[in-house]
Amino acid sequence: MNRREVIKSVALMFGGTLSTPTLMAMNHWEQATTPTTNVAAFGLTVTQQKIVAEVAEMIIPKTNTVGAKDVGVPAFIEMMLKDCYLSSDHQRFMEGLTSLEQLKFLELNEAERRGAIKMLEQQTKEQMKTPSKTVPFWRLMKELTLLGYFTSEAGIKASFEYIQIPGKLENIKLKPNQKSYAY
Amino acid sequence: MYLNIKSTKENTFDAIVVGSGMTGGFAAKELTEKGMKVLMIERGKEIKHVQDYDTAMKQPWEIEHRGKTTLVSAEERWANSRFWGLGSEEVVNHLTNDKENPYVEKRPFDWIRAYHTGGKSMHWGRQSYRWNKQDFEANAKEGIGIDWPIRYEDLEPWYTHVEKFVGVSGQKEGLDVLPDGHFLPPMPLFAPEAYFKKVMFDKFNRPVTVGRVANLTQPQAIHTELGRASCQYRNKCARGCPYGGYYSSLSGAIPAAVRTKRLTMLHDSIVAEIIYDDKKNKAVGVRVINQLTNAVTDYFSKIIFLNAGSINTAALMLNSKSSRFPNGFGNDSDQVGRNLMDHQLGAGATAMIEGFEDDYVYGQRPNALYIPRFRNWGNDKQTAYLRGFGYQGGASREGWNRGVAADGFGGDFKENLTKPGAWTISIGGFGEVLPDPNNRMYLDPDKKDKWGVPLIVFDAAFSDNDRAIRKDIVASAVEMLETAGFKNVTPYDRPTHLGLGIHDMGTARMGRDPKTSVLNSFNQVHDSKNVFVTDGAAMASASCVNPSITYMALTARAVDYAVKSLKKKEL
Ligand SMILES: Cc1cc2nc3c(=O)[nH]c(=O)nc-3n(C[C@H](O)[C@H](O)[C@H](O)COP(=O)(O)OP(=O)(O)OC[C@H]3O[C@@H](n4cnc5c(N)ncnc54)[C@H](O)[C@@H]3O)c2cc1C
Ligand code: SF4
Numbered sequence: 001m002n003r004r005e006v007i008k009s010v011a012l013m014f015g016g017t018l019s020t021p022t023l024m025a026m027n028h029w030e031q032a033t034t035p036t037t038n039v040a041a042f043g044l045t046v047t048q049q050k051i052v053a054e055v056a057e058m059i060i061p062k063t064n065t066v067g068a069k070d071v072g073v074p075a076f077i078e079m080m081l082k083d084c085y086l087s088s089d090h091q092r093f094m095e096g097l098t099s100l101e102q103l104k105f106l107e108l109n110e111a112e113r114r115g116a117i118k119m120l121e122q123q124t125k126e127q128m129k130t131p132s133k134t135v136p137f138w139r140l141m142k143e144l145t146l147l148g149y150f151t152s153e154a155g156i157k158a159s160f161e162y163i164q165i166p167g168k169l170e171n172i173k174l175k176p177n178q179k180s181y182a183y
Numbered sequence: 184m185y186l187n188i189k190s191t192k193e194n195t196f197d198a199i200v201v202g203s204g205m206t207g208g209f210a211a212k213e214l215t216e217k218g219m220k221v222l223m224i225e226r227g228k229e230i231k232h233v234q235d236y237d238t239a240m241k242q243p244w245e246i247e248h249r250g251k252t253t254l255v256s257a258e259e260r261w262a263n264s265r266f267w268g269l270g271s272e273e274v275v276n277h278l279t280n281d282k283e284n285p286y287v288e289k290r291p292f293d294w295i296r297a298y299h300t301g302g303k304s305m306h307w308g309r310q311s312y313r314w315n316k317q318d319f320e321a322n323a324k325e326g327i328g329i330d331w332p333i334r335y336e337d338l339e340p341w342y343t344h345v346e347k348f349v350g351v352s353g354q355k356e357g358l359d360v361l362p363d364g365h366f367l368p369p370m371p372l373f374a375p376e377a378y379f380k381k382v383m384f385d386k387f388n389r390p391v392t393v394g395r396v397a398n399l400t401q402p403q404a405i406h407t408e409l410g411r412a413s414c415q416y417r418n419k420c421a422r423g424c425p426y427g428g429y430y431s432s433l434s435g436a437i438p439a440a441v442r443t444k445r446l447t448m449l450h451d452s453i454v455a456e457i458i459y460d461d462k463k464n465k466a467v468g469v470r471v472i473n474q475l476t477n478a479v480t481d482y483f484s485k486i487i488f489l490n491a492g493s494i495n496t497a498a499l500m501l502n503s504k505s506s507r508f509p510n511g512f513g514n515d516s517d518q519v520g521r522n523l524m525d526h527q528l529g530a531g532a533t534a535m536i537e538g539f540e541d542d543y544v545y546g547q548r549p550n551a552l553y554i555p556r557f558r559n560w561g562n563d564k565q566t567a568y569l570r571g572f573g574y575q576g577g578a579s580r581e582g583w584n585r586g587v588a589a590d591g592f593g594g595d596f597k598e599n600l601t602k603p604g605a606w607t608i609s610i611g612g613f614g615e616v617l618p619d620p621n622n623r624m625y626l627d628p629d630k631k632d633k634w635g636v637p638l639i640v641f642d643a644a645f646s647d648n649d650r651a652i653r654k655d656i657v658a659s660a661v662e663m664l665e666t667a668g669f670k671n672v673t674p675y676d677r678p679t680h681l682g683l684g685i686h687d688m689g690t691a692r693m694g695r696d697p698k699t700s701v702l703n704s705f706n707q708v709h710d711s712k713n714v715f716v717t718d719g720a721a722m723a724s725a726s727c728v729n730p731s732i733t734y735m736a737l738t739a740r741a742v743d744y745a746v747k748s749l750k751k752k753e754l
Contacts, residue, residue, distance in 0.1 A: 059592040084251045121590060143587045147251075150583040150600070151243040159583070159601040164242065169416040169546035171371055180582060180603045182243070183417060183547050 042082045042090050048097055051105050052077055056145045058117060065158035068149050076148035077141070089134050096120070096137020156182050191483060196222040196447065198745075199469055199484040201454045201499065204302020206718040207490030208432025208440070209345070209735045213742035214488070215443040222447045222482055223440075224471060226491075227298030229450040230277070230305070232433040236423030238273050248272055258282065265293045266683060269306075274421050277305060285638060287627055292641035293682035294494065300450065301433040302492065303685065304731075306421055309397040309429050309549070310575065311351045312728035313342050313362045317560075322724050325569055328522065328618035329694045331723045332704035335362070341736035341743075348439075349430040349735070350406050352550075353395030361392075361555040361728070367400045369393050370550050374542035375578045375606050380552075382667045389557050389663075394550040394575065397430040397732075409438045418547035429549065451475050455636050457487065457512045457714065459505035466512070466714045472634045486713045486745050486754060490738070493523075493719035494624055497690035498639050500701075500716075501626050513708035518701050519691050520625050522618040523643045524725040526684035527572070529677035530653050531611035532660035534669035536578060539606050543580065551575040554610065554663075556727055558655065568651035569617065572727050574660065576610030608669060612656030615727040616649050618689055622681070643681050686730050688719030706741040713754045717741045 044052065053074035060068040068074070081090060103116060117138075124138040135143070149155040156162050160182035196219075200210045203225040211223045229235075243249065252270030263278040264270030279296035286294060297303045316335040323330035346365040354369035372380060372393050380391035398414040399406055411427035411434055420429045427434035440446040449471070456470040458481060468483035489496045497520045503512035511519055557563060558571035565571075581604030586596065622643035630638040645653070657674045664672045681687075694700020697709040706721050708714040717738035719730060726733075748754045 060597050061594055063594045063597065080248065080251065083253045083255075084248055086254070117592065121592075125590075139587070142592070146583055146586050146600070147249055151246075151249045153242070153244040156243060159597075164417075166416045166546035169370060169548055170544065171374060172543050172545050174541050174543040174603065177602075178543070179601050180580075181545065182582075183419075 042087075044078055044097075047101060047106065049074060049078065051097060051100050052141070054106065054113070055100070055117065055141055056148075058113065059142055059145045060149045060155075066154045068145055071149055071152035071154045073145055073148040073152070076152075077144045080144050080148070085140075089140070092134040093137050093140055096141070150182075194468075194481065195483040196220050197484060197749075198222070198486045198488065199224065199482055200488045200490055201469065202226075202302060202489075202491040202495070202718070203300050203432055203437065203448065204297075204490065204492060204718075205304040205307070205432060205731050206734045206738045207488070208301065208304060208436030209738045210488040210490055210715075210717060210742055211440040211446055212348075212436040213739050214746070215440040215445040217742065217746045218445070219746065220445050220447075221440065222449065222484065224449045224452050224454050224469065224482070225298075225300055225302075226453040226474060226495075227279070227300070227302075227450065229448075230300040230423075230433065232427070232438065233423075233425050236425060237276075239419065239422045239425050241273075241422075246271075246273055262286075262294050263296065266295050266685065268421070269295065273419075274306065277423070284632065287630065287638050287640040289640050289642040290644050291680040292624075292643060293680050294641070294687075295682065295685045296492075300437070300448075301431050304431040305423055305433060307431070307731060308729070309420065310551070310553075310729040311346070311349070311353075311364075311395050311397050311732040312553075312573075313364055314338070314726050314728065314733055315360055315362055317360075318724065318726040318728075321570065322618075327569065327724070329692065329696070329699050329723055332693050332695045332700075337704075338733070338736050338740065341740040342732065344739050345732060345735040347403075348405060349397050349435060349732070350399045350402065350411075351395055351397050351732070352400040354392050356390055356392050358390060358555060360557075360560055361390075361553075364395065366395070367403075370396070370398075370400060370548055372552060373544055373548075373578050375536045375539045375608065376552050378539075379578070379608065379667050383554070383663060386666050387557070387663070389554060391552055391554050394553045396550040398549050399428055406435075409435060409442075411435065414549065416546035416548065418549040420549050452480075453634060453636065454491065454499055455479075455502060455634070457489075457499065457503040458483075459503065459507055459512060459711070461506050464507070466708075466711050472636070474634065477634065485749060486715065488738075488742075488745075489714065489716045489720075490718045493687045493690045493722075494639060496716055496718055496720045497624060498626060498637075500691060502637060507710075513691070513701050513711055513714065515710060516698055516701060518620070518699065521620045521623045522689040522692055522723075523622045523624055523641075523681065523687065524616045524618055524689040524722065525681045526616060526686045526725060526727060526729075527612065527614035527645070527649060527653050527656070527679070528684040529611065529679045530614075530656045530660075530675065531574065531576065531609065532657065532664050532672055532674045533607060533609040534664040534667075534673065535671040536606035536608055536669050542606075543603055548577075551577045552610075558652075558659075565655070568648045568655070570615040570648075570652065570727065572612040572614040572652055572656050574610040574612050574656075576608065578606050578608040580604055580606050608664065610660050610664070611675075612653070612660065613684065613727050613729070614649065614652040614656055616681070616684075616725050617646060618692070618724060619643075619646055624690065641682075645681065686719070686725070688722040688725060688730060691716050691720035692723045693721050694723060705744040706737060712748075715741045715745055 056068035200223040250271045262281040319331045353366040355363040414428035458468045460467045501511035554574040556571040583600040626637035691701040693702040
């Protein structure tokens with residue numbers, strides 16, 4: 001089965017009532033070998049870095065304002081994973097990432113990528129219903145992308161009205177289309 | 184042991200204050216202003232007001248991990264990082280390295296520590312509420328613990344004294360349960376909070392008020408003359424405020440004491456023992472270990488104030504053995520280290536608010552709303568538990584982080600997150616904890632820290648009464664938010680231990696009888712009257728309101744008494 005068919009069949013499963021296999025499970029079903037995650041020295045391969053960058057950019061694309069890649073989100077994510085997350089979190093992250101890798105994510109066209117990510121999003125919602133100490137790949141990816149982007153200098157300045165020293169506190173009425181304040 | 188024998192004269196002061204935090208700072212201010220030559224001894228490193236607030240003016244992108252706790256911080260600050268946000272690099276270097284300063288948990292205790300100039304006063308949430316009359320009377324009425332040797336009226340003038348100096352913003356409400364104080368103008372409630380206040384009053388007859396908080400909404404001369412300025416509403420107080428907008432020992436008491444030119448400060452100096460002279464039958468000074476050089480030096484004074492924080496004060500007393508006090512200084516009653524109390528924290532409810540889409544806020548309020556205790560108060564009688572709880576909380580509009588759990592990605596998703604989201608509200612309880620002699624801390628008989636001082640062991644847990652209160656904190660929060668018509672009301676109850684309220688107290692309680700208490704009605708150690716304990720250790724019960732303003736009022740009152748007694752040659 002080629003990857004296009006893989007995506008199609010996964011999509012079908014989501015349309016139906018089947019229980020939700022993870023992309024990881026899908027890979028097993030494809031008899032692919034799962035690369036092991038060396039958690040002691042966390043780091044991403046060049047391909048993995050590219051996937052993280054592409055997925056981050058899909059979450060926060062460059063529009064009339066800067067996007068995730070412009071403000072260094074991909075490197076931020078890797079740094080955060082390394083410095084702030086446990087090996088169990090790394091493992092969970094790598095599960096998602098390797099499944100995208102095996103899907104040859106980088107070779108997919110834009111529509112296919114969107115389809116894959118949409119599925120991932122649905123699966124993640126299912127997975128999040130089971131309490132767990134770790135967070136699935138998509139959720140962590142999203143959290144770190146938003147954190148990295150909306151706290152970066154260019155991201156803040158492009159997105160919000162940034163006020164370092166408000167000097168006063170007031171109830172106000174929101175003007176049409178008013179952006180959030182960031183402090 | 185290397186004994187640094189300077190001339191006794193050089194090391195002799197009118198008063199020694201152990202600890203430079205919330206209460207030590209206040210003691211030093213009051214003592215020096217009353218003409219005493221004071222030595223204040225701080226175990227931690229020196230932090231200079233403004234200049235050492237190294238993260239205060241950092242922009243969000245200059246905080247490398249953007250507020251998340253790193254694995255290194257989580258390991259080094261294994262206890263401190265149990266509290267929300269204290270592991271973040273915005274503040275983490277100002278909290279004690281738990282790995283280097285270990286303690287033993289026979290039963291778990293979340294011990295939050297800040298060993299440096301100003302102690303925890305640099306980090307506090309600044310919520311400042313007077314106790315009410317009942318709080319001082321309940322123990323006697325209900326037969327819990329021991330009776331307080333003082334009443335509200337004894338402390339009332341000292342509350343005013345402290346509030347004036349500290350600068351507390353708040354709204355007068357005329358409530359018995361939450362006595363009004365001397366306030367600076369209140370901060371505003373936000374639109375949905377004002378609505379919530381109205382509904383709570385109409386439906387439950389429960390008052391809601393804006394938090395009473397030690398931030399300067401309108402500085403007075405007493406503040407500006409110390410270099411303190413108006414709060415700028417950045418809500419980054421935890422990093423230390425370059426404007427002196429909030430009260431800490433660093434911004435208030437220490438500059439006031441320095442101004443008198445009668446204050447000497449030592450840093451990196453661990454007070455390991457109180458020196459008791461068996462011939463003179465009195466405490467004459469303290470023994471200090473320099474934490475960097477291990478050098479040991481003795482200092483002497485006429486009076487000694489113990490303000491190391493409830494737990495360290497009790498530990499210091501227990502570690503000070505003499506032939507007069509073989510069980511630890513002032514410990515004839517065996518109550519030192521016992522009756523360890525705190526407040527319950529980490530339970531409440533959250534909700535979504537529909538409407539108020541046009542309402543927004545400019546500035547960041549370093550404050551919350553407050554719902555005073557309504558249980559076992561007035562006509563309310565609970566069968567499941569004694570005492571009660573208050574809530575702190577507030578409403579805010581969701582920011583970009585609402586995107587984390589939401590569906591979607593891409594251009595529109597990104598654009599949407601730049602606008603304010605829906606209003607949400609959260610209220611969390613502060614529950615009273617009852618005194619129990621079996622809730623205690625003591626010194627480990629074998630294990631010692633790197634300075635040879637015994638490690639502290641915690642052996643304490645919540646009681647049935649505490650748990651019943653906690654259950655009601657959650658249930659009442661849900662009921663109130665639902666009654667207000669808010670949506671998606673979600674209870675929360677985070678598993679916690681004693682300690683997480685960071686209101687540890689009770690370990691050397693005041694009382695009327697030396698057999699059952701450690702201190703008298705002026706915070707004097709019963710059988711060693713020139714030693715005063717005026718931090719949280721002195722508390723005979725806990726109330727449910729944040730305690731620091733009460734500790735400071737007790738401190739100011741005790742100093743007044745001490746100096747008068749000294750002048751009358753009674754000490
Ligand atoms: C995050 C946070 C939020 C808080 N919010 C509030 C609030 O909203 N309202 C409120 O009322 N309270 C609040 N508190 C609690 C408040 O900070 C404490 O009640 C207060 O600081 C206690 O004062 P203290 O003088 O007893 O202890 P500390 O302020 O901790 O000072 C003790 C000092 O003694 C030093 N010391 C300890 N042992 C020795 C020794 N052996 N020798 C020499 N020095 C020693 C310490 O290094 C420290 O500097 C909060 C605390 C924290 C951390
Ligand atoms: S909110 Fe006010 S007191 Fe707090 S740091 Fe900002 S300016 Fe200072």
